Amino acid sequence: MTTMDTGERRRSSDVRPVITDLIDGATVLSIAEEAWIALVGEDEILVPIPGEPPVDIVSSWVDIVGPWTGSVVLTTGRGTAEELSRALLREAAPEVLEHEDVEDAFGEIANVVGGNVKAALPGPSGLSLPQVGNAPVVRNPVDVCRVDVVWRGEPVSISVQGALPPLPVPSPTRENEVPL
Amino acid sequence: MSLTATSFDWVRDLVRKESAIVLQPGKEYLVEARLLPMARQMGLTDVTKLVETVRVRPDADNTRRIVEALTTNETSWFRDGDPFTALTSTVLPSLLSARGANERLQIWSAASSSGQEPYTIAMLLDDALPNATSRVSITATDLSREMVQRTRAGRFSQLEVNRGLPAPMLVRHFTRAGNEWEVSANLRRMVNASECNLAAPLPRMGPFDVVYLRNVLIYFDLPTKQSILRRVRDLMRPDGWLFLGAAETTLGVDDSWERVVIGRSSAYRPLKGA
Amino acid sequence: MRALVIDDSRAMRRIVSGILIGLGYEVRDAGHGREGLDVLDEGWKPHLLCVDWNMPVMDGLQFVSAVRSNPAWRSVTIMMVTSESEHTQIVRALAAGAHEYVIKPFTADAIRDKLALLGLLPEEVPAGVPVPLRSSEQEVAL
Numbered sequence: 001m002t003t004m005d006t007g008e009r010r011r012s013s014d015v016r017p018v019i020t021d022l023i024d025g026a027t028v029l030s031i032a033e034e035a036w037i038a039l040v041g042e043d044e045i046l047v048p049i050p051g052e053p054p055v056d057i058v059s060s061w062v063d064i065v066g067p068w069t070g071s072v073v074l075t076t077g078r079g080t081a082e083e084l085s086r087a088l089l090r091e092a093a094p095e096v097l098e099h100e101d102v103e104d105a106f107g108e109i110a111n112v113v114g115g116n117v118k119a120a121l122p123g124p125s126g127l128s129l130p131q132v133g134n135a136p137v138v139r140n141p142v143d144v145c146r147v148d149v150v151w152r153g154e155p156v157s158i159s160v161q162g163a164l165p166p167l168p169v170p171s172p173t174r175e176n177e178v179p180l
Numbered sequence: 181m182s183l184t185a186t187s188f189d190w191v192r193d194l195v196r197k198e199s200a201i202v203l204q205p206g207k208e209y210l211v212e213a214r215l216l217p218m219a220r221q222m223g224l225t226d227v228t229k230l231v232e233t234v235r236v237r238p239d240a241d242n243t244r245r246i247v248e249a250l251t252t253n254e255t256s257w258f259r260d261g262d263p264f265t266a267l268t269s270t271v272l273p274s275l276l277s278a279r280g281a282n283e284r285l286q287i288w289s290a291a292s293s294s295g296q297e298p299y300t301i302a303m304l305l306d307d308a309l310p311n312a313t314s315r316v317s318i319t320a321t322d323l324s325r326e327m328v329q330r331t332r333a334g335r336f337s338q339l340e341v342n343r344g345l346p347a348p349m350l351v352r353h354f355t356r357a358g359n360e361w362e363v364s365a366n367l368r369r370m371v372n373a374s375e376c377n378l379a380a381p382l383p384r385m386g387p388f389d390v391v392y393l394r395n396v397l398i399y400f401d402l403p404t405k406q407s408i409l410r411r412v413r414d415l416m417r418p419d420g421w422l423f424l425g426a427a428e429t430t431l432g433v434d435d436s437w438e439r440v441v442i443g444r445s446s447a448y449r450p451l452k453g454a
Numbered sequence: 455m456r457a458l459v460i461d462d463s464r465a466m467r468r469i470v471s472g473i474l475i476g477l478g479y480e481v482r483d484a485g486h487g488r489e490g491l492d493v494l495d496e497g498w499k500p501h502l503l504c505v506d507w508n509m510p511v512m513d514g515l516q517f518v519s520a521v522r523s524n525p526a527w528r529s530v531t532i533m534m535v536t537s538e539s540e541h542t543q544i545v546r547a548l549a550a551g552a553h554e555y556v557i558k559p560f561t562a563d564a565i566r567d568k569l570a571l572l573g574l575l576p577e578e579v580p581a582g583v584p585v586p587l588r589s590s591e592q593e594v595a596l
């Protein structure tokens with residue numbers, strides 16, 4: 001009996017949590033809302049509805065490595081990313097925003113949202129520096145918590161997505177048995 | 181449609197009657213901004229429609245929501261610093277020497293908003309007294325039901341903990357709860373939160389050794405300030421201490437208080453025989 | 455008063471510097487911990503260091519440890535300004551010698567409140583800026 005119990009326990013702890021076990025959309029939305037209020041402006045509202053995604057999109061993200069491993073990815077149209085950067089810099093914004101200014105500011109928003117997502121997850125975990133470009137691919141469709149919002153009429157998505165492929169489904173009977 | 185004069189007057193009268201808060205003419209924009217979310221939630225297009233709806237069918241819940249929406253709940257940890265430094269530097273030592281070792285100290289945060297003020301006091305006392313949980317009780321009251329519930333829950337957003345809470349106190353007294361920070365069970369046990377309208381007869385409470393009545397008298401007219409100060413005094417110990425907001429004073433309002441300067445702030449104490 | 459702002463994001467450096475300049479600080483900045491140490495090595499003596507955590511080359515925690523191991527910089531006040539907000543991480547930063555911790559996202563008020571706690575709000579406001587009444591000096595309308 002004892003041996004069997006231990007075996008069961010070990011197996012169940014081997015199961016990796018997926019993000020939806022750890023955080024919900026409402027928490028991700030409230031993290032994003034706080035970031036927008038503080039960084040973008042007091043009256044900046046995120047309306048939680050999906051918008052028509054633009055063709056020319058860009059993403060910024062940070063990776064989280066710990067009990068849960070994955071990325072926090074912001075995706076929006078290039079124009080919106082630029083507007084967001086301008087809003088972030090406010091008076092400090094230069095006349096002409098360089099490409100690097102936008103990458104930097106848009107990346108910093110991912111860093112702020114990502115850092116707070118990380119703190120809401122079981123830790124300790126590490127946080128990477130922000131990256132900007134084409135979002136990392138979704139490895140496991142069930143390991144994703146995605147929130148779609150509209151900011152100043154433009155769609156922005158915040159996706160907390162696992163970096164690991166799904167675990168192979170153990171066969172319900174004896175796992176190590178070789179099929180004949 | 182923007183807010184009509186009649187609707188504004190109706191809101192003003194209602195808020196005054198229910199909370200004594202005086203909305204000066206010219207605050208139409210404030211009424212609109214604060215009530216628009218409620219109107220939208222009820223499926224109405226503007227605030228004038230909201231006022232009409234509630235006027236025709238008065239409903240205790242909607243009236244309360246209107247009044248609550250017009251309270252200003254701005255607050256922060258250790259707000260203005262000095263009134264809290266004074267608690268540990270002067271008030272507490274004086275109370276400890278005047279009271280028996282088993283006497284409970286009773287403190288009242290009389291317009292506690294979301295709870296930063298009562299929990300600031302709780303943290304200070306917990307650090308200053310070895311047996312604070314059994315020695316001190318903090319009563320936190322506010323007119324707003326939402327604020328009382330928030331105080332009871334003891335949960336604060338990231339933006340709120342950033343406002344004036346020293347980091348060593350954050351890590352000592354709070355834990356993470358999702359995206360928020362939750363104050364320790366120990367401190368929550370010291371704080372009892374309930375609804376209380378300062379402008380109405382007060383429930384039986386106290387007697388209090390220390391009262392924080394901060395940044396709320398500013399919303400009232402002179403007669404209301406006078407009657408509140410009188411009622412508060414009736415709930416205080418004769419050697420108690422009252423702290424007001426930085427822009428508030430008893431001087432010229434109610435002369436039954438003595439002003440005591442403590443460092444850079446002032447406290448008020450009931451005048452003997454007044 | 456002087457402050458050194460260390461953050462790998464130049465947007466964030468501009469924001470934090472802007473707030474500090476508005477409060478009357480003279481500000482310099484650096485893009486990571488190593489650069490921050492270089493500024494200190496020049497002999498420029500700030501009263502305040504605002505330090506991000508996750509940075510390339512030398513991160514904020516390493517920077518704090520380096521500053522704390524040099525007696526010449528003993529009196530400087532260190533405030534972390536970072537999105538790193540796990541409870542255990544804040545404890546680590548304080549243990550390494552940071553005095554305060556501001557979690558991103560923050561508002562300008564948050565920085566001002568923390569500096570008030572640290573006794574680092576410059577009394578003198580730069581010339582040309584109208585001096586605001588301290589709240590304790592405001593007139594009471596009765």
Ligand SMILES: C[S@@+](CC[C@H](N)C(=O)[O-])C[C@H]1O[C@@H](n2cnc3c(N)ncnc32)[C@H](O)[C@@H]1O
Pocket residue numbers: 198199200201251252253254255256259290291292293294297321322323324327376377378379393394395396399425
């Ligand atoms: C600006 S806050 C002050 C909070 C805290 N005392 C401080 O100094 O930071 C004012 C609070 O007074 C409350 N309030 C307004 N009218 C009131 C009344 N008639 N009775 C009790 N509380 C009232 C509001 O709900 C609000 O939470």
